[in-house]
Amino acid sequence: MSLVVGHIKYINCAPFFHYLPECGFDGTIVDGVPSHLNRLLAEGGVDLSPSSSFEYARNWREYLLFPELSISACGPVRSVLLFSGRPIETLDGDHIALTGDSATSVNLLKIILKEFYDLRDVRCAVPAGPVEAVMAEGGSALLIGDRALKSAQEKAAPYIYDLAELWLQHTGLPFVFALWILRRQAAREKADAVRTLHGQLKCSRERAFASLENLAKATPEREWMGEGGLVDYWNCMSYELGEAHLEGLRLYFHLCARHHLLDEEPELHFWGG
Known part of the structure; x- marks a missing residue:
């Protein structure tokens, strides 16, 4: 069974998506801004997506997180x-x-x-x-x-x-703007495709960072950002999900609950492959 994957049409997603077809992905990609994809994810319109961290916190019992992958910043994010x-x-x-x-x-x-x-x-x-x-x-x-x-x-x-x-x-911590969020139902029903996609996303990210200059040349936004500007922007992002990222994520959720933006602090549940 093929996957339906959400795609935020922002430049910061390019390292995950540009080389994805060349890394073997042949499912369906649905474009949208974060709020639209959050809604599709919650309603089952997509199987997984790089979606708002806050969306995970709102509906964490329905979701799993892809390990190792995020859209984060360890300093200025510029966007x-x-x-x-x-x-x-x-x-x-x-x-x-x-x-x-x-x-x-x-x-x-x-x-x-x-x-x-x-x-x-x-x-x-x-x-x-x-x-x-x-x-x-x-x-x-x-x-x-x-x-x-x-x-x-x-x-x-x-x-x-x-x-x-x-x-x-x-x-003193990174901020995690987006997580790769997977619906638990998709994890059960499309387990093989999910496992394959996790590897394909890492493949696309690695190919992108092997030559950000080549990625910039192939990105339409170079017309207003310039190729050097695109490379600088991607280099200021973090596409990992390490311990410092998780510490920052937990603190964000804790403060959201403290200020009544969330009813509770979510647990972090990861897809295990």
């Missing part, structure tokens, strides 16, 4: 950014416009504001219009993915804060 007309420590009482694309980044922002800056009166909401319009009028806004990268290039606000960098400054 999860708070744009503001004022310094972050002065934002109490302000409104922040949110992207509706990612629950993980939205809740990371809320934790940073409350836990690290003790800001208790910041209202965060998805605006009726584009987030970029709020920024153009001098308001504060959160952007993620390629939109964040483009707005940073354009210096769209006087103050730009990288959320992964703030997390590292205050915790």
